[in-house]
Amino acid sequence: MLERAFVGDKKYYAWVISLMAVIGIATLFYLKQFSEGLGVTGLGRDVTWGFYIAQFTFLVGVAASAVMVVLPYYLHNYKAFGKITILGEFLAVSAVTMCMTFIFVDMGQPFRIINVFLHPSPNSMMFWDTVSLGGYLVLNVIISHVTLGAEKQGIAPPKWIKPIIILSIPWAVSIHTVTAFLYAGLGARPFWMTAILAPRFLASAFAAGPALLILFCLILRKVTRFDAGREPVQTLGKIVTYAMVVNVFFVLMEVFTAVYSDIPEHLEHFKFMFLGLEGNHLMVPWMWTSSILAVLSLVLLLNPNWRRKEPILIAACIAVFLSLWIDKGMALVVTGFIPSVLGEVPTYVPTLTELMISLGVYALGALLVTVLYKIALSVRGQWVSSRVIEKQTGSVKVGS
Amino acid sequence: MGIDRRKFLKVSGLTVLGLTGGSVSKVFSSEDSTDVIQPVRPAGPLTAQRWAMVIDLRKCQEQHECDDCVTACHTAHNVPDWGNPKDEVKWIWKESFEHAFHEQEHHYQQEKLKHATALVMCNHCDNPPCVRVCPTKATWKREADGIVMMDWHRCIGCRYCVLACPYGSRSFNWRDPRPKIKKIRPDFPTRTRGVVEKCTFCEERLARGLMPACVEACKHGALYFGDLEDAHSNVRALLAERYTIRRKPGLGTNPEVYYIV
Amino acid sequence: MYDAGKVILGIVVALVLVTFPMWYNLAGEATVTVPDLEKARDSIPSTLCVADTVWMRGHHMDLLNDWRDQVVRGGDRFFRPPGDRLREKSLSNTCLDCHVNKDKFCDRCHTFMGVDPYCWDCHVVPKEIM
Numbered sequence: 001m002l003e004r005a006f007v008g009d010k011k012y013y014a015w016v017i018s019l020m021a022v023i024g025i026a027t028l029f030y031l032k033q034f035s036e037g038l039g040v041t042g043l044g045r046d047v048t049w050g051f052y053i054a055q056f057t058f059l060v061g062v063a064a065s066a067v068m069v070v071l072p073y074y075l076h077n078y079k080a081f082g083k084i085t086i087l088g089e090f091l092a093v094s095a096v097t098m099c100m101t102f103i104f105v106d107m108g109q110p111f112r113i114i115n116v117f118l119h120p121s122p123n124s125m126m127f128w129d130t131v132s133l134g135g136y137l138v139l140n141v142i143i144s145h146v147t148l149g150a151e152k153q154g155i156a157p158p159k160w161i162k163p164i165i166i167l168s169i170p171w172a173v174s175i176h177t178v179t180a181f182l183y184a185g186l187g188a189r190p191f192w193m194t195a196i197l198a199p200r201f202l203a204s205a206f207a208a209g210p211a212l213l214i215l216f217c218l219i220l221r222k223v224t225r226f227d228a229g230r231e232p233v234q235t236l237g238k239i240v241t242y243a244m245v246v247n248v249f250f251v252l253m254e255v256f257t258a259v260y261s262d263i264p265e266h267l268e269h270f271k272f273m274f275l276g277l278e279g280n281h282l283m284v285p286w287m288w289t290s291s292i293l294a295v296l297s298l299v300l301l302l303n304p305n306w307r308r309k310e311p312i313l314i315a316a317c318i319a320v321f322l323s324l325w326i327d328k329g330m331a332l333v334v335t336g337f338i339p340s341v342l343g344e345v346p347t348y349v350p351t352l353t354e355l356m357i358s359l360g361v362y363a364l365g366a367l368l369v370t371v372l373y374k375i376a377l378s379v380r381g382q383w384v385s386s387r388v389i390e391k392q393t394g395s396v397k398v399g400s
Numbered sequence: 401m402g403i404d405r406r407k408f409l410k411v412s413g414l415t416v417l418g419l420t421g422g423s424v425s426k427v428f429s430s431e432d433s434t435d436v437i438q439p440v441r442p443a444g445p446l447t448a449q450r451w452a453m454v455i456d457l458r459k460c461q462e463q464h465e466c467d468d469c470v471t472a473c474h475t476a477h478n479v480p481d482w483g484n485p486k487d488e489v490k491w492i493w494k495e496s497f498e499h500a501f502h503e504q505e506h507h508y509q510q511e512k513l514k515h516a517t518a519l520v521m522c523n524h525c526d527n528p529p530c531v532r533v534c535p536t537k538a539t540w541k542r543e544a545d546g547i548v549m550m551d552w553h554r555c556i557g558c559r560y561c562v563l564a565c566p567y568g569s570r571s572f573n574w575r576d577p578r579p580k581i582k583k584i585r586p587d588f589p590t591r592t593r594g595v596v597e598k599c600t601f602c603e604e605r606l607a608r609g610l611m612p613a614c615v616e617a618c619k620h621g622a623l624y625f626g627d628l629e630d631a632h633s634n635v636r637a638l639l640a641e642r643y644t645i646r647r648k649p650g651l652g653t654n655p656e657v658y659y660i661v
Numbered sequence: 662m663y664d665a666g667k668v669i670l671g672i673v674v675a676l677v678l679v680t681f682p683m684w685y686n687l688a689g690e691a692t693v694t695v696p697d698l699e700k701a702r703d704s705i706p707s708t709l710c711v712a713d714t715v716w717m718r719g720h721h722m723d724l725l726n727d728w729r730d731q732v733v734r735g736g737d738r739f740f741r742p743p744g745d746r747l748r749e750k751s752l753s754n755t756c757l758d759c760h761v762n763k764d765k766f767c768d769r770c771h772t773f774m775g776v777d778p779y780c781w782d783c784h785v786v787p788k789e790i791m
Binding site for chain 1: 498568576592595
């Protein structure tokens with residue numbers, strides 16, 4: 001099946017090659033970071049985790065969201081999701097790979113990462129996070145390989161894959177819960193030390209991931225022969241709506257606890273995000289944008305008559321994704337450090353090197369999604385119309 | 401041949417894995433010690449059940465210009481001087497009283513405390529959150545004497561411990577420190593970029609029967625270092641005699657650096 | 662097997678290329694110049710070292726790793742070599758105390774063997790900073 005990745009039309013090659021060019025440039029920036037050290041980033045003694053880890057945190061959520069298509073189809077026989085479970089699983093593979101790459105580029109001594117396995121430390125949530133993410137990647141690779149392979153041969157997948165698929169459901173929940181545990185167990189950082197952090201992570205994951213999946217389905221409908229159908233997209237839209245409602249509710253709970261209790265060590269972080277603190281206003285425009293986008297997305301999504309119209313659904317999904325990306329991928333991690341444990345207000349701005357490396361990792365993820373979706377749809381004979389193949393090869397072929 | 405390419409690749413892949421699996425597993429198994437030399441303890445190391453430090457801030461506060469302890473520590477341990485708050489590495493430093501003891505701070509606090517400085521360093525907590533979060537045990541609490549140690553060979557530079565420390569005691573090497581070390585001492589290693597470092601209560605000096613560098617360097621007698629579990633130690637006497645406070649006691653970390661204010 | 666001729670030819674070519682260094686050296690009678698290692702400081706009798714020369718040549722890296730674990734993780738940093746005073750388990754302070762010139766001892770063999778130990782990133786060479 002892998003050979004399908006190497007055959008495609010001009011647009012496919014152009015897209016793949018441009019992604020690889022971005023990855024290549026990012027690698028050069030990474031070589032600079034590897035030789036000089038993480039000092040080339042905007043990170044410092046006070047803000048120790050920043051853009052890289054924030055992207056990891058956001059993408060774990062996207063990876064976990066595959067469960068939102070797997071659960072209805074495999075546990076509740078919701079047949080409409082049958083054609084898109086593979087898209088969810090492949091998105092999970094790509095997202096987890098991006099997560100691991102973001103962690104790799106954030107490490108001070110990346111080639112010592114093996115120490116995590118040579119000296120297992122069950123007391124550390126980071127140990128469990130590596131186990132969890134690694135396991136989830138293996139699970140999704142096996143599941144997608146076996147189910148797609150069976151589909152290619154036109155037979156049902158073997159019976160032993162069913163318990164593995166069922167296992168992936170709680171495992172998906174676990175990867176994002178344990179990532180939340182990284183933050184939620186730290187007494188030193190009151191902004192993160194909240195019981196609602198894991199539920200909040202899951203809610204935002206189940207909004208952002210399916211929103212992205214909707215956008216992918218609609219893009220695939222435009223550039224390939226694959227049409228997910230109206231019902232799966234609409235159901236995903238309902239899932240995004242409910243998840244976003246829950247997520248916004250959770251955020252308001254956080255705001256209430258901080259503002260009503262008026263305890264400085266909780267309130268100051270929210271002040272930093274929404275009002276600015278001691279001259280540092282960098283997060284303020286981002287947070288208000290995120291909040292406005294969140295409200296806008298709910299306005300568009302909650303009305304079923306609007307949600308049913310695809311252009312509105314597209315706008316809502318983009319709003320959801322951007323809002324949650326800002327919330328997790330920009331605000332959450334950095335705000336935990338501002339103010340610092342000593343009560344100071346440091347500044348953090350990612351550097352060009354940091355952003356270029358991150359862009360390269362995202363390009364890697366996009367490349368993975370492209371290649372994996374190409375394989376899946378080629379196996380189904382739904383990548384390009386046979387007319388295009390006829391033009392290119394001068395012959396008629398079944399599938400591509 | 402009756403076997404398709406896909407199956408051939410799978411079988412040969414698994415074979416290679418099986419053949420190499422043996423040698424890979426050796427990496428993960430604990431090796432026998434090639435200990436050709438018998439371990440020997442010198443006659444005079446300083447030992448304790450639970451090392452603790454008492455800092456008399458009253459003696460320290462008057463000395464605005466003095467930072468002998470900081471110089472002694474950073475010189476003894478090849479700590480680089482970056483000169484900016486982003487990259488800086490520090491094991492011990494003078495923090496404002498307001499920042500070191502945030503909970504004690506109020507508008508009508510004693511004038512002398514409002515502008516006071518507090519000497520801060522790793523507290524070698526009894527219940528250290530940094531140890532709890534380290535994924536490789538590159539930092540751990542020594543059972544023998546309670547010192548929270550660092551293994552710079554094992555640290556992967558994830559900086560999770562920096563997040564977990566409520567006191568900001570830990571520094572990361574964002575770049576190669578060597579160019580910024582004023583005078584490299586050959587009897588203590590430098591660190592490399594990409595690892596976290598902090599005060600280790602001078603465990604290498606204690607092993608040689610010497611007091612920590614800061615304690616020895618303080619000419620105003622503000623630093624006391626002793627065994628908390630020895631009822632007759634200097635630190636126990638001080639703690640019985642004077643009112644002492646610790647940093648962020650409510651977090652349950654049980655820091656072992658006490659301050660006389 | 663499909664394309665049997667091409668596959669077998671490919672395997673043969675690959676084997677020839679992979680074993681190139683071996684048969685090239687055998688055929689060309691290349692000579693090996695063993696690196697000239699500077700002896701330890703004269704004031705120390707040559708019999709006095711942590712262990713005998715042959716063992717050290719093959720195992721000094723294991724010894725250093727063990728010392729690292731014993732000193733850093735075990736807090737056990739002293740030993741007594743036969744006939745000598747109490748010594749530290751230290752690369753910089755014990756090994757380099759006798760093998761003073763790293764470039765004429767350590768580096769010569771390491772360069773010859775093509776290894777690049779990163780111990781020197783942290784462990785100071787006393788001669789280099791004096």
